[in-house]
Amino acid sequence: MSNKKILIVSILIVGLMMTLSTSFAEQERKMTDTMTVIHSRKSVRNFTGQTVSKDLLNKIVRAGMAAPSAVNRQPWSFIVVTDRKTLDKLNEGLPYAKMLGKAGAAIIVCAIPEKAYEGSKEMAIIDSTLASENILLAVEASGLGAVWTAAYPYEDRMDVARNALGIPGSVIPLNVIPIGQPAGTDKPKNKYKPENIHWERW
Numbered sequence: 001m002s003n004k005k006i007l008i009v010s011i012l013i014v015g016l017m018m019t020l021s022t023s024f025a026e027q028e029r030k031m032t033d034t035m036t037v038i039h040s041r042k043s044v045r046n047f048t049g050q051t052v053s054k055d056l057l058n059k060i061v062r063a064g065m066a067a068p069s070a071v072n073r074q075p076w077s078f079i080v081v082t083d084r085k086t087l088d089k090l091n092e093g094l095p096y097a098k099m100l101g102k103a104g105a106a107i108i109v110c111a112i113p114e115k116a117y118e119g120s121k122e123m124a125i126i127d128s129t130l131a132s133e134n135i136l137l138a139v140e141a142s143g144l145g146a147v148w149t150a151a152y153p154y155e156d157r158m159d160v161a162r163n164a165l166g167i168p169g170s171v172i173p174l175n176v177i178p179i180g181q182p183a184g185t186d187k188p189k190n191k192y193k194p195e196n197i198h199w200e201r202w
């Protein structure tokens, strides 16, 4: 091989190695970011009262839709509320969601048994719970705060959500997730308990 050819091949090899090492570093950075978001997530119940942009809410809902679901049935729907009057109406009827008063928005995750694998209500709830956790993590990653407040399994709370939002009787409002700019008072809890880990068998 001529010296010129050797030089070209060497340059190509070095270029390839640099690209690979950059992509490994990038992968590692993304991994660290994901772990940081997971460990930083906390229930945020204190908001500044600032509004939340629809663009950001759209990204957050899309993260919900990226969740896994049994046989990929995606048995869910998401109601995104930004209207102050509707937020207040939900606040009036839901005793454990008073943080809606200062939230900029709320997402109501709805489970739809008839869309779920084998028409199972349990599957619809499990799948929609995974979508909800994705939403909570996406909120944290966006620099916002949120908290799961329960609608399911309480008939009275589900009725409040159904009436305020026109949700059909066959659809289960799983939760009401107030979202807003965090006031900065809520902190993540350390839940690491080695006794809850069983290696190899119980």
Ligand SMILES: Cc1cc2nc3c(=O)[nH]c(=O)nc-3n(C[C@H](O)[C@H](O)[C@H](O)COP(=O)(O)O)c2cc1C
Pocket (backbone or CB within 6 Å): 041, 042, 043, 044, 045, 096, 097, 147, 148, 149, 150, 187, 188, 189
């Ligand atoms: C199924 C479920 C129902 C919950 N219901 C409420 C609720 O009605 N109101 C509330 O303030 N927080 C509610 N939470 C939030 C929990 O209180 C919170 O996740 C828990 O205390 C752990 O705190 P962390 O989210 O900051 O890690 C609920 C969470 C789950 C998973």
